Amino acid sequence: MSEDRDLLAVGHTAFDYIIQLDEFPEPNSSTAIKRMRNLHGGAAANVALVGSMLGLRTSLVSAVGGDFEGSEYRELLESSGIDTSSMIMVPEESTPTAFVMTDSDHNQISYFYWGAARYFKCAETPEDAIRSARAVHLATGDPSFNCRCGEFARSLDKIISFDPGQDLHMYSRSQLERAVGVCDILFGNHHEIDRICSKLSVDIQGLREMGPGVVVKTYGKEGSIIYSDDVIRIDAIPREAADPTGAGDSYRAGFMRAYLQGADLETCGRFASAVASFIVEEEGTQTNIPDTGKVMKRFVEHWGYEPVI
Numbered sequence: 001m002s003e004d005r006d007l008l009a010v011g012h013t014a015f016d017y018i019i020q021l022d023e024f025p026e027p028n029s030s031t032a033i034k035r036m037r038n039l040h041g042g043a044a045a046n047v048a049l050v051g052s053m054l055g056l057r058t059s060l061v062s063a064v065g066g067d068f069e070g071s072e073y074r075e076l077l078e079s080s081g082i083d084t085s086s087m088i089m090v091p092e093e094s095t096p097t098a099f100v101m102t103d104s105d106h107n108q109i110s111y112f113y114w115g116a117a118r119y120f121k122c123a124e125t126p127e128d129a130i131r132s133a134r135a136v137h138l139a140t141g142d143p144s145f146n147c148r149c150g151e152f153a154r155s156l157d158k159i160i161s162f163d164p165g166q167d168l169h170m171y172s173r174s175q176l177e178r179a180v181g182v183c184d185i186l187f188g189n190h191h192e193i194d195r196i197c198s199k200l201s202v203d204i205q206g207l208r209e210m211g212p213g214v215v216v217k218t219y220g221k222e223g224s225i226i227y228s229d230d231v232i233r234i235d236a237i238p239r240e241a242a243d244p245t246g247a248g249d250s251y252r253a254g255f256m257r258a259y260l261q262g263a264d265l266e267t268c269g270r271f272a273s274a275v276a277s278f279i280v281e282e283e284g285t286q287t288n289i290p291d292t293g294k295v296m297k298r299f300v301e302h303w304g305y306e307p308v309i
Helices: 043-053 072-079 115-120 127-131 143-155 165-170 173-182 190-200 204-210 247-260 265-279 292-303
Strands: 005-010 014-021 033-041 058-061 063-065 088-090 097-102 108-113 133-138 159-162 185-189 214-218 224-227 231-234
Touching: 005 043, 005 127, 005 143, 005 247, 033 043, 043 058, 043 072, 043 247, 063 115, 088 115, 127 133, 127 143, 133 143, 133 247, 143 159, 143 173, 159 173, 159 247, 165 190, 173 190, 173 204, 185 190, 185 247, 190 204, 190 214, 204 214, 214 247, 224 265, 231 265, 247 265, 265 292
Parallel strands: 005 058, 005 133, 014 097, 063 088, 133 159, 159 185, 185 214
Antiparallel strands: 014 033, 097 108, 214 224, 224 231
16 A cells, blocks of 8 residues: 555544633542633544644544544544544444643643543554554554554554653553654653653663654743754743643644654754644644644744745
8 A cells, every 4th residue: 555644643532621720629629610611632633633734644543432423523534634544433432531621820630531442452453554654653542552553663664753641651661662662753741751761761862772763852831852863952932821732742743744844853843842832822732723834934933944844
């Protein structure tokens, strides 16, 4: 099968409940919700949709329930040109659902109902979808499924990025070694990358020697650091942040968009930072997705030059 897709995202598609609080409650107490919205999310779907808006030909493999069929969310993904033909359908189950709570200091706590995603474990490796993609992004999802997908993609010499995200705690040491060992680019926020290093008993250089030539460590409004043969620091573009949810996924989609166009790593990071700056301006992970023109304009405004991408 020829490569007719630039990027395949593997992992969760979810219905999101985005909840704003003044502060998190103590155990055995309650707190008032200031605002709640029911939106679309899931890390893999976020990457696929943002990537598509940025001009990538994307595909998506997620496990979804009977409530996904005929939903507005499915229509959105398909109308955006995302190939969903390899989705794992579990009619008797519900689509994964996330409850993401953010306090006034932008700290977050998330609860996630797996639903249909429990069936990742016994699902067949989506070989056709992997064959047809130039690159594969392993997002939050079942560790065993991600490992199988990553290893098959590696056997075909695909470009592989990996971001365990908030599902990092589900990976055994051996699963984490397998996933890290097959990826070219490892993404994580600073807490996650530090936990990965601790779990594998390595520093950043040791982590890179295990597999990923590039390790990207994000720090929210403090920007990001890209570790390769050099250490590259990337600014976050200051914006009035309404909701940080989804900023990380959009950063990854932006990074991969630039990377697949052959951009240098500093440009990849800056382009990714510009993409993420739009997502934080509105509530939800897919509410304020920019196109490439808007990203380029903000890139030029902040860094003073137009990248060749």
